[in-house]
Amino acid sequence: MRKLLLANGADDRFPLLQALRSPVAFLCIYLFFLTAVQNTALAQNTSVTGKVVSADDQLPVPGATVMLKGTSTGSVTDLDGNYSLTVPNRDGTLVVSFVGYQTQEVAINNRSLVNITLATDLSDLEEVIVIGYGEVKKSNVTGSIVSVKAEDLTRVPTTNVMESLQGRLPGVDITRSSGQAGAGINITVRGNRSLTASNSPLFIVDGIQYSNIQDLNPNDIQSMEVLKDAASTAIYGSRGANGVIIVTTKQGSVGKTRVTVNTYMGVSEVTKYPRVQTPQQYADLRREARRATGDWNGPEDDANIFNDWELASVRNNGGAIWPDLFLTEGSQQDYQVGVSSASEKSKFYVSLNYFNEKGNQRMDELNRYSIRANIDHAINDKISVGTQNQVTYYNQDFRRDPMNIANKINPLLDPYDEEGRVEFQPNNWKDVNPLIDEEPGHYKNNNRTTRLFSSGYFNYKIIDGLSFRSNLGMTLSNSRTGIYRGPETVDRAGAVSEAVYQTGNGIGLNWENIINYSKQMDAHSFTVTGIHTLLRNENETQSAQGRNQLLDYQLFYSLGNANDQLAIQSSYRASSLMSYTGRLQYGYNDKYLLMFTARADGASQLSEGNKWAFFPSVSTAWRIIEEDFMQSSNLFTDLKLRASYGVAGNAAVDPYSTESLLSRVPYAFDEVGAIGYTFGTRIGNINLGWEISKTYNLGLDFGLIQNRLVGTIDVYDTKTDDLLLDRFLPPSSGVSSITENIGKTRNRGIEIGLDAVAVEKGNVVWNLGVNWFTNKEEILELATGTDDIANGWFIGQPTRAYYDFKKAGIWQTHEADAALVYEQVPGEVKVVDQNGDNQIDANNDRVILGSPRPKWSGSFNSDLSVGNFDFNFQVFARWGQMMNYEFYDVYDPSGNENSHAHDYWTPENPSNSYPRPNAGRTQGSTIYYSSLLYEDASFVKLRGVTIGYNLPTAALERLGIGRLRVYVTGKNMLVLSNVDNYDPERGGAMSNPIPRLLVGGINLEF
């Protein structure tokens, strides 16, 4: 748990002694803090020296504080763990402390050499928490911050490191976006404040903003912190309005060179995917559809409703279950090697990583290669420099999603012709066979992306306690997408081939200058931080396209050889953010803690005059456990009350949102080109300003029974004003949307995290963890004054709500008269007549049906280790949300396309699920069809189960191996929900279902 150089600039525990020895520094200190120096100056009698080592490995502990008890005289150990302290006499007691170790008091007893061995502190409270431009002990945190340990990140193998945090962070809602190889995640912290501006949290990697969190290998990460309340995120100003996730990557540590090897491989399989109708079920629906129109009265009429080959297929049990032709076994493999070491002045960490994922459809494959190198160096006592670098290269193949066609194509069709070849357009051109894309040379969609993420810092300790740091971060990204669609593909359906070549380069620059001053005066501790930040993003894209390639095998590599329709385009966009921040942290006896932050942000994408905004915040904590009356408590080992209030802003709208931009329209008079420029569909807002959120947060941290049970409870209330809102406008105005500052939302919630050591006996350790949180999202006010139906915004409802007619069932035969009142007949969808006026109309009978926002989420974790074995599982639940379920949309009442195996109404089958098939109807002309599409998406899943075994150390030592663990993990092992054969985490979509994954892996350490 020891941290040496701190990534984020607050390395204020760096050797104090050297600084004190410097006469210049003395003068400065004298000038600045006369009283503090006086004590030392008046009593320069004698000195004590010694070395501080760790009880674990007898290695030196640099940066430990050595104080003379009851005074402000103190020193900090150097890189070798040595200290030297000037004391008035050798009667006193030394107090030695360092983060991650138990504080020790040692009487000097007239010695001049006092060596001290520090025991590791098992309590989490001494853990250091990164808070943004600094760090504090966990016990001194005043805001709402969750910290994640490295081992939690690597327990379940994931493509995206954030996915491994699913269910582990109270207040952070994480879902996987799809089952596609390399698919991203959806993440929101404490609900959605904004309706259209971004709700994505800010990612800070080693102090620098980096939005491509998927580039990071979980094994490279030392720790992660999630900052949730406005007071904690205030230091990041507007960028932190949606929460901040701080990632600290690994660094070298003094000692012998450490080599770690982590690898896993495994297979994935789609175990849950709803079924389409079999060829025979499809034939039955077609018959029923024709029966409804009087064209089919029995098998003798089959010939009238099926053509020759369909009839043959019906009679010979031919055809195919098309979706099954596409879902295949996928795989994942990951190889990571990390090497780290440190000498007195320098530290390094280097890692290499290769990751490969094959999705559950052919031609869906991701390769990721990355290299990381972190180097830190102390030039002298005052100046240190360092750099963190990561290069990530993706090579990914995509395919056009075939599942939509596979679910709807006539299942009586045979995908292959008599010679077993894939038939391009079976059914005489009516359909395109989606298997055709898989034929060699037909389709290619390849993306190559390289991102270089590099940052460097320069740190200068001007005098003791006062430091200046400058960080420069750069993200340079390059991507190329090449798409080739041959004539025989789903996309081209027989038209001439098309090739697209798109490239993009992005530059993200982040320059920060930080001044930090810390001072401890008796029981008072102060830290003052000033920051200036400049952030600039520039993106350029280039696109080119050509049709009718001369030679197919040239794919997208020789667009000049395309015969038709060459097209090119390029674009540029840029945005800047500038800010000035000041922060004051004050602590009294580590008992009363206070933090003020003030930040001014200027965003380029807002209107002139509205670009700047000011965001103040305050947070405070009372460590009740430190009070005298708690000293006798046997129950509590920790008790802290936190309160904060902060203002945060959001300006995360597209650049140029203030401008009404024109778009190009091709036209011609005769054959003479006459290019036009017309208004884009979005109109600019010349008054665009900041969206402002104000958050109250109240929190309680506690530890009971020697910290066998620790927990955190937070409640919060966020009100957001001047909501940035992408508003849909009446099309009669000639434009369709605008980004506006209108409306108010509110998010309220409760977050609870509990960790317990259930058993700790001998070699059995059993830890249990529970996380639970709920967030209520609510729109308070809107531009329209009342509900904004066009945009789906309703006062008192979450920012996304489903608004439609409420399905009551299907009109039954005996209800024919009642149905007639609504001009309907039995077999049609029945909806609720909300106002009972005997007519269904859009204004009075549509209601809020639900929302995709969950009512609550929770997880339960169990970690058991018995000797060398470890066993872990996690159960994750997301409850109360609704989805628009695409599979319910796969229903063709005319029996033309295939449908899912729905229980549809017939005169003999009085179902209340689906309306009667009818050859004269389409879905579009089936009244109230959309009311069928909504479904409860609550689910509970056994997200991960892991069994691991650590090989006995004795045996390994002979091989020179420090640690060897083998494990197997199953992911998505069990899903319970209201729908059959579907994982609602996917959110209702039909494409790229979320698979079950089984992997085996090795962790090796030399």
Place this chain on the structure above:
Amino acid sequence: MKAIKINIIGFAGLFFGLMACQNELDEYNPSGITAEGVYTTPDGFESLVNATYSYTRWWYGKEDGYNLSEMGTDLWINGVDGGANVALVHYENLQSNQGSVETLWAKLYEAVNLCNAGLEFVAESGLSPALQLEREAEIRFLRAFYNWHIVETWGGVHLSSERTKTAQPTANRTPVDQFYASIKEDLNFAVANLPYPASQKGRVSRAGAEAFLARVHLTREEYNEAQTLAEKVINGYDFGLMENYADLWDMENVENEEVVFYVNYSSDLNLNDASNSITFPNGHSRGGHNGHLLFMSTYDRNGTVGMTRDIINGRPFARYMPSRYLLELFDEEVDSRFHGSFETVWYSNRPGTYSKTVDGQTVEFTLEEGDTAIWATKEVLSPAEELAKPFLVYDMESMYHPDGTYNNNRQYINLKKFVDPTRPSVAEQQSSRDAFVIRLAEMYLIAAEAALQEGDLQTAADHINVIRNRAAVPGMEATMAITPADLSIDFILEERARELAGEQFRWFDLKRTGKLVEKVKAYNPEAAANVREHHVLKPIPQRQLDAVINKDEFTQNPGYQ
């Protein structure tokens, strides 16, 4: 000490010096352009005028446009693949979320907004005063043209004359009379200031504006003005009827002497309107003239013989099937327009030996390249007659039930006016065929209808006879000629069907003459049960109704949910 001071001052200077770079926050957008920057230059303003024309492509030659202008009438029923259009073709559950209605509502108002911008910027365009006047006249013509489509389709809905500069959350309900006052004012300006001929093919000329104004007056029952203007277009310029009706539709003749105003499509597909992720992301999903796809029957599908899909025969979408009534309006013995408009024979391009079964009897026959493979006919053949033909026969009874509902909506006699064998591939959806909006024949029909309404039957008959004379099978001119006694509004409607079927007039014709419900009930058996009086207006899109904040004032048209 000094060193430190300098250091501190230096850092402080650096730190606060950064505050000076405020212009970092100025936006720089070299790849984006705005109205103020573009429309105030001569070339930029010309680009605006070009764009005002481009919106015509959303209506003419497009499925959405056919759905709103030709369908829901007595002339068409659904083809096998027309299911998505049942709401507009058969009035089955026509509601406010209908896709074509939504699309065209939005596009027409985008067009009007751009025209309004044109009128706002024309004075700053930097064009010569003469050219300013000419361009303003074009823009005003187009604004009237778009507003006419709006008011005829939806009635007295939103009318705007100002460019939208910021969010406009309300919409007005402008009475139809006021709409027409604005339309006529714009058209009068256009007539007064447009040149003839137009400076470029595809632009509207004075004659085009007069012809359209004639149509507007006819719609408003201002028969005298309508007749005068129509006759002026007939006599005042060098338009003429094509000698042979069928030649009107030859791809060689897309620019011909009969066309008064058309919507231009280009054979350079880069100049067409198909959506393209790179150059035209907001484009049309199909692009080009789509009439060749939509009306075609499935000569190539299962059940047919001797045919495979090729460029000459085209790519059948089978959306629209002629009503039995439409086919029966023609006497093909005397009227060349039947074979000039409809496809009845397909010649084999897949030779081979085939069989067919009629009435339980199977016969085999061999087709050579070019032999008749399929014949669709208005006749009714006996099984024996049919068996005797060495090709596939779809006779009237196999296509239609006696009541006019379809018996086979896969293979049928189809409209062929828009076929385009010049497309580069069989799958190519974009035809470069220009969409005729006004051709001279319409002027004769307008003049005739106006004269009839004014009681001048002889003039009306004379005008009609010009059309019928041209349409006559050679030698049948006398049989085709009518007398004043033959005339009635129903006859005019029949004649318009024969002359203009598929040319995006029918729905307006039935509405204008007040016969929409009557004719649909009488001749479109698929739609008869569904059509209601309120269908003379289309529903206002729900998206529009949901988005306006003055919901009490801006309400749905009667009869819709």
